Amino acid sequence: MPKHHWLVKQEPTKYSWDQFVKDKTTYWDGVRNYQARNNLNAMKKGDQVLYYHSVVGTEVVGVCEVVRESYQDPTTDDDRWVVVDLAAKKALKRAVTLAEIKEEPALADMALLRQSRLSVMPVTKPEFDRIVKLGSKAR
DNA sequence: GCCAACGTTGGC
DNA sequence: GCCAACGTTGGC
Numbered sequence: 634m635p636k637h638h639w640l641v642k643q644e645p646t647k648y649s650w651d652q653f654v655k656d657k658t659t660y661w662d663g664v665r666n667y668q669a670r671n672n673l674n675a676m677k678k679g680d681q682v683l684y685y686h687s688v689v690g691t692e693v694v695g696v697c698e699v700v701r702e703s704y705q706d707p708t709t710d711d712d713r714w715v716v717v718d719l720a721a722k723k724a725l726k727r728a729v730t731l732a733e734i735k736e737e738p739a740l741a742d743m744a745l746l747r748q749s750r751l752s753v754m755p756v757t758k759p760e761f762d763r764i765v766k767l768g769s770k771a772r
Numbered sequence: 773g774c775c776a777a778c779g780t781t782g783g784c
Numbered sequence: 785g786c787c788a789a790c791g792t793t794g795g796c
Contacts, residue, residue: 642794644793644794666779667779668779687793687794687795688793688794688795691794691795691796731795748777748778749776749777749778749793749794749795750777750778750779750792750793750794751778751793752793
């Protein structure tokens with residue numbers, strides 16, 4: 634089965650990549666948006682996920698992996714909301730900024746640009762590979 | 773700190 | 785079921 638690719642956003646002041654790396658795995662809580670929730674539900678174990686810092690930095694900083702598929706959000710009794718478990722996999726050699734993504738014609742259609750408020754979104758494989766490639770070489 | 777985009781709520 | 789008001793997110 635082909636793996637899916639995703640991008641999750643977090644404000645580094647709330648939960649940074651560094652903290653994530655320290656924790657190794659985390660559950661992705663706090664999603665209160667149906668579209669983002671639907672994306673969480675569609676995640677499969679082993680899917681690759683880009684980690685994006687919003688507000689502060691506005692850049693993709695690392696890659697993580699789905700280690701547990703969606704289950705009831707432990708931080709609320711409301712059964713509409715779910716979380717997934719993510720494991721930090723590897724940091725990009727250098728962060729890929731939002732400005733760079735905007736400059737890349739191949740990335741112009743990313744949900745990140747079209748729907749700035751969505752916090753969990755699908756990414757196509759070419760888009761995913763492109764960002765990882767950008768993040769693995771010097772500017 | 774401001775403002776645009778967009779999701780949600782509630783009156784009708 | 786429509787739409788105005790309101791709240792939140794996130795880029796700048």
